[in-house]
Amino acid sequence: MYCLITHTHMNLGHLMVNDMKVATEKKKQGLPYGIFFTHTFHALEVDMTGKVREKFKDxxxxxxxxxxxxxFIQNEDGEWVKKGVVTPQKGSEQDSDSDEESEDEEEATT
Known part of the structure; x- marks a missing residue:
């Protein structure tokens, strides 16, 4: 993320290979980027005969x-969106009412 924000060049291939090396040390994790490499090899017409293509498991x-x-949460339109912090909208009636009520409570207590 830092490189994207600061526009610093990075070697994506190097990062992917290092990520794959780390994944081989873990027992229950498969190699990452499998689908990416399959599509890339197919697009570059790399001969992949003899390789068994497995269907995805459930x-x-x-x-x-x-x-x-x-x-993620599903919104009213049926789209899945990342859950985020909800901030109050400016000019909403509920916010102004709650602000007035809190001011009234403060005056009553003083």
Whole structure:
């Protein structure tokens, strides 16, 4: 994220290879970027005969539970959006009423 914000050049290939090295040290994690490499090899017409292409397991599909665990919520339009901090909108009636009530309570206590 730092490199994106500061417009610093980075070697994405190097980062991906290092990420894959770390993943090999973990027992329950598969190699990352599998789908990316498959699409890249297919686009570059790399001969992949003899390789068995596996279908995704149900556990690898994103469903409602998975999205909720990743911090997403479904809005009124049915779209999944990242859960964020809700800030009050300016000019809403509820905010101005609550501000007036809190001011009245402060005056009553003094």
């Amino acid at each position: 556990s690898k599909e994103y469903n409602k539970k998975t999205l909720r665990l990743m911090g």
